Amino acid sequence: MSRRTALSAIAGTLAGFTATGHAQTGTDWPNQAVRYINLFPPGGATDTLSRIYCAKMSEIVGQQFVVENRSGSGGVVGTDAIAKSRPDGYTIGLSSIASQSIAPTLYANLPYNAAQDFTYISGLWQLPNLVVVNNDLPVRTVPELIALLKANPGKYAYGSSGAGTTPHLSGELLKQMAGLDVLHVPYRGGAPALLDLIGGRVQLIMDNIPGLLPSARDGKIRALAVTSPQRSPVVPDLPTMAEFLPGFEMTSWGAVCGPAGLPQPVVERLSAFSKRALENPDLIRGYRELGATPWWTTPDALVAFRAQEEARLAPVIRASGARVE
Structure with a gap:
């Protein structure tokens, strides 16, 4: 075997090992x-x-x-x-x-x-999103929410934790499927959006359940639905958005x-x-x-x-x- 061939063989063997000296076959992982x-x-x-x-x-x-x-x-x-x-x-x-x-x-x-x-x-x-509204909004169901937003184009706003997030896209899907004109207000995270919802600066949020459920249970905001195809075992009494807008899922x-x-x-x-x-x-x-x-x-x-x-x-x-x- 030539010196070059021998060195190539050694290099090939070493390439099959990680920095810790274990073969990268994965059979001994981890x-x-x-x-x-x-x-x-x-x-x-x-x-x-x-x-x-x-x-x-x-x-x-x-x-x-x-x-x-x-x-x-x-x-x-x-x-x-x-x-x-x-x-x-x-x-x-x-x-x-x-x-x-x-x-x-x-x-x-x-x-x-x-x-x-x-x-x-x-x-x-x-993890589905929870659909919640400000307590002062005169709605208690998704159909009532849609009717109110449709009757008042451009008047109300929904908050999200930022553009391109599932809270944002939940709002956009609602607008597209129900034909609504609602303003999107992006925030730097779900917490400041929730504070403005409670304060009435936005009227609607659709964010992950863990961030909204405590405030909903404390009566600070009103929960209307979840965005998953099936009802959530965490809030089984809440309907899904798809029960009113077939095909809605986020x-x-x-x-x-x-x-x-x-x-x-x-x-x-x-x-x-x-x-x-x-x-x-x-x-x-x-x-x-x-x-x-x-x-x-x-x-x-x-x-x-x-x-x-x-x-x-x-x-x-x-x-x-x-x-x-």
Whole structure:
């Protein structure tokens, strides 16, 4: 064997190992801590749901799943970090409706390709929005709300946690399906939007259940419906928007993904461990307390679902005029 051939063989062998010296086949994964990148700041619903999942995964797998918050640009910053990480299974993270199915239409220059730059593992949760109004608004049902807004074009406003979010798109979908003229007021997060709703500066919000339900239960705002196709077990007495506007659906979701090229054994083990975690009674209880439903999928089903969501939401985003250059 020539010296050059020998060096090439050594280089090829070394390429099959990670920095820690373990073969990248994934058959022994995980043999060290796993980093999970969350796309949003600490303390929010996605952060809490992610930590519940990671805690259960740590318990099942026997290695720590450590949450790292990498927020910014509606999840784009953290998602790009996942895409550019080493494909060895030791960096995974949150795949969300915002980053993977809304961003491809919303952003003119996205630093990643949602269809090509990731290995999709499993769904984690589905989380509907709650439709709430200011207490002074003279409506108690969705039909009454639609009638009031239709009779007063341009008079009322709905708030959201920012352009391109599911609260924003929920409002746009309502406008498009019911033929309404309602002003959109974007805020830097759900909390300031809620404060202005209580104060009467906006009259309507459709945001994730965890952020709105405590105020609704305290009587500070009035809840009318949920935006999921089925009623929520957290608020079973509330109807769905689809009961009045057939086909109305706007459900936030979270899934777990890694960079493109994860070894198949890692994908299979991550999928199987995730299924065990999502079927655990403690996790189910923790998710439902936040209004979320555990949601396991196969990797192939998640790939198809993400693409379907992008196609479904693209016309709503374009019609809204929202665009990030």
